[in-house]
Amino acid sequence: MDLTETEISSKEIFKGRIVDLAVRTIRLPNGASATREVVNHQxxxxxxxxxxxxxxxxxxxxxxxxxxxxxxxxxxxxxxxxxxxxxxxxxxxxxxxxxxxxxxxxxxxxxxxxxxxxxxxxxxxxxxxxxxxxxxxxxxxxxxxxxxxxxxxxxxxxxxxxxxxxxxxxxxxxxxxxxxxxxxxxx
Structure with missing residues (x-):
């Protein structure tokens, strides 16, 4: 089974000095979509x-x-x-x-x-x-x-x-x- 998730969209919620926060909508391996909260960190x-x-x-x-x-x-x-x-x-x-x-x-x-x-x-x-x-x-x-x-x-x-x-x-x-x-x- 391919476990790869595919990003559909991403919205930046916060941009800081050390971290940024994005909320991403992704496509799951079964075709459904889900939301991921991602902290981008240096x-x-x-x-x-x-x-x-x-x-x-x-x-x-x-x-x-x-x-x-x-x-x-x-x-x-x-x-x-x-x-x-x-x-x-x-x-x-x-x-x-x-x-x-x-x-x-x-x-x-x-x-x-x-x-x-x-x-x-x-x-x-x-x-x-x-x-x-x-x-x-x-x-x-x-x-x-x-x-x-x-x-x-x-x-x-x-x-x-x-x-x-x-x-x-x-x-x-x-x-x-x-x-x-x-x-x-x-x-």
Whole structure:
């Protein structure tokens, strides 16, 4: 069975700085029509940043949609000043963490929640971190603190429901797999 849905029409409902909302009418595989609400989202980059103590960098920040503090890997939108997702991630690691890295590896590309948004994330791994004295300033509406956690602590925080961000949970899994297979990271 062909599961492809075909767009019949699309109406933009909202146009924002980060997201746009469209309502689409689509033709289903059985010929009937349905409505889909689609959030068009700028692509983003995120990083598994690991220090020499084998700890992963997380940022703690308030997330208004869920009205709570979260622990997340450093991440940010890819904007017009970035030549590539890696350039965006290097900028974000500087802004959010105050670090640069000598080694970078692309780990994955994935969609955050393809049932309603086209947000694509580019996930990188880096180590050989150097703390910067010339850290770039955060965005004017961005407030966060940084924390370092080893894998055991991350797993405990996750089990306690203190890590709720999907990209961070995925990054933890990727890092654990890297440690188990000896892919790049060393325990």
């Amino acid at each position: 692509p983003a980059a995120a990083v598994i940043a690991v220090n020499s103590k084998q700890e992963m960098l997380l940022v703690e920040q308030w997330r208004e949609p869920i009205k709570e503090l979260t622990l997340e890997i450093p991440a940010g939108l890819i904007d017009e000043t970035d030549a590539s997702p890696l350039d965006a991630m290097k900028r974000e690691l500087n802004e959010e963490g105050g670090y640069r890295a000598d080694y970078w590896e692309k780990v994955a590309e994935f969609y955050s929640s393809p049932g309603f948004t086209n947000e694509k994330l580019h996930l990188f791994y880096c180590d050989t971190l150097t703390e910067l004295t010339d850290k770039r300033p955060l965005d004017t509406d961005e407030f966060l603190t940084t924390h370092w956690y080893n894998l055991a602590d991350l797993k405990q925080l996750s089990a306690q429901g203190k890590i709720v961000d999907a990209k961070t949970l995925y990054a933890m899994s990727v890092w654990e797999n890297m440690l188990l297979t000896g892919a790049k990271a060393k325990e």
